[in-house]
Amino acid sequence: MDYSKEYQEKLISAKDAAAMVKDNMWIDYAWSANTPVAFDKALAERLDELNEIYLRGGVILWEPEVFKKDPKGEKVVWNSWHAGGPDRNRINKTPGGFYNPLRYSELPRWYRENCKVDIAVIVTPPMDKHGNFNFGLSASHLMAVIEVADKVIIEVNEKMVTGLGGFEHEINIKDVDYVIEGENPEIATLPKGSFGEVDKKVAELIVEEIPNGATLQLGIGGMPNAVGSLIADSDLKDLGVHTEMYVDGFVEMAKRGKLSGAKKNIDRFRQVYGFAAGSKEMYDYIDGNSACMAAPTSYTNDARVIAQLDNFVSINNAVNIDLFGQVSSESSGLKHISGAGGQLDFVLGAYLSKGGKSFICLSSKFKNKKTGKEESRIVPNFEPFSVITAARPNTHWIVTEYGKYNCKGQSTWQRAEGIINLAAPEFRDDLIKEAEKMNIWRRTNKR
Structure with a gap:
């Protein structure tokens, strides 16, 4: 016709x-x-x-x-x-x-x-x-x-x-x-998330938790990108993709033969995604590629769908995490940064998956551009008006360059100890003092 x-x-x-x-x-x-x-x-x-x-x-x-x-x-x-x-x-x-x-x-x-x-x-x-x-x-x-x-x-x-x-x-x-x-302008690209030594350390801690045949979701930014690069260089095989955002890290993994999708319980052999933003190399990879499967986010981000995929691994960034294990990923005080996106969807869905894990990763500290001083990303309490993206009952694994900690099912005093151990050493004593004031620290805790 x-x-x-x-x-x-x-x-x-x-x-x-x-x-x-x-x-x-x-x-x-x-x-x-x-x-x-x-x-x-x-x-x-x-x-x-x-x-x-x-x-x-x-x-x-x-x-x-x-x-x-x-x-x-x-x-x-x-x-x-x-x-x-x-x-x-x-x-x-x-x-x-x-x-x-x-x-x-x-x-x-x-x-x-x-x-x-x-x-x-x-x-x-x-x-x-x-x-x-x-x-x-x-x-x-x-x-x-x-x-x-x-x-x-x-x-x-x-x-x-x-x-x-x-x-x-x-x-x-x-x-x-x-x-x-229109005038057929070039499609806008998104620079690949650069990563340094801190990102690599975090990535190493996460990758050792990923089994062969796992299905992956990667968020945007340096740390998830570092995970993708490390996986590309690893011995992992038969990995799958089910993600809201398709990022460049997946292309690197695919070209190194890591993404077969053969072990997925649903959508076998397909890399499922809601939208894509990244490099021209990535756009060229997606273009007309039957290995990739575009779908609405009511499907890609549905925790009930995610739960059907065994060994689902979700990896996302955060701005700050407090001593209760609450995750703030959208704002710093009144300064808006991103949005809720699918972080909570994937935190919930990954935990519901048989063998699944969700990882919230962040550097232990950052340099405040206004003061020039280093500040901890792990805090006793968030700056006023900061938005909580994942509530404390939902948080699973937290990872910094100093280690990883599984918050799920842990009491407030256990969380305080585990999370403080992920902070940069120079901030830990002050965090312990604050935890004592908050009545979430026991004298028998490690110091």
Whole structure:
């Protein structure tokens, strides 16, 4: 069947698409690398005609033109499901940026049951011979967005990769209202998380806990990237992937023959992911690769799905951890950093898995840029207004360069001792004093 006539009938300019935006509309800007470019530029050019509009998106990899045109946040209210760098700046520095707290697994359902979307704009590769537009690098929650949107606009970019499914990873021309042909810019990349000696030490402690045939989830950042690199150089085999975010570490493992997926209980031989952001090498690897399986986060992040995968290993970062084993990964005080994402989903799912383990990793200390002094990432109490991402009953393994500790089922005094032993030595005495004040330290504890 030839879909070219219907395609041409729905083809409009970015300027005409942006002209549909009216005051107080909710506009969905898709997700990460699928964030619109041509539409965004056209909308920025007519912001002077508007009073206030509401945009949703997340993990954006470049600063949108509407942000530049409205630097004080007077007209464009950005609502982020998870913050990348530009989201973070908008949230922390203007009254025109806000974070929407939600577990990533809940996002598709939340759209379907609660969200108003006047216009949804999604960047995709060109339409295929079956009249389908693939969601490229972000299956995520985009089908749910489309299902509730009053108008669906596809912005075609010939350089966007094709992420095979899976399910909920493409839309047919019959369900599209308008098509924009953009200028085909290069797909935005995310620098590989660099890692140093501390990251390597943490990675070594985690990798020795991973059995052959395990299924992995890696978060973003230096430490998970170090784990991926170490696995690539290890003797591990028949590993699988089931993750919300596909990162460069998986490509390194795949090219070294570590990822067969043969031992997975479900989706055997497939590397399952919700969205991808990383290097061009990674995009080229995903493009049309049947070993990779794009799926919505209502599947990738569902603890009930994760629990079906034996020996599931989840590896994520944190900002701070307190002596109760509470994990703060979203903010430092009022400074917003990222979001809830899927951390709690995978902490819960990994523990429910037969033989599964979740690891929260962090360096023991950092240098405060304002004071120039080193500070402990393990703290008695979080800075006021810091957000707790994983509550203490859910925390499993905590890892720093000084060791690892399994918090699950341990009493408050046992946790205090185990967690303090993960802190940098120069901070331990002060942490013990604070633990004594908090009545979570016994005199018989090791000093």
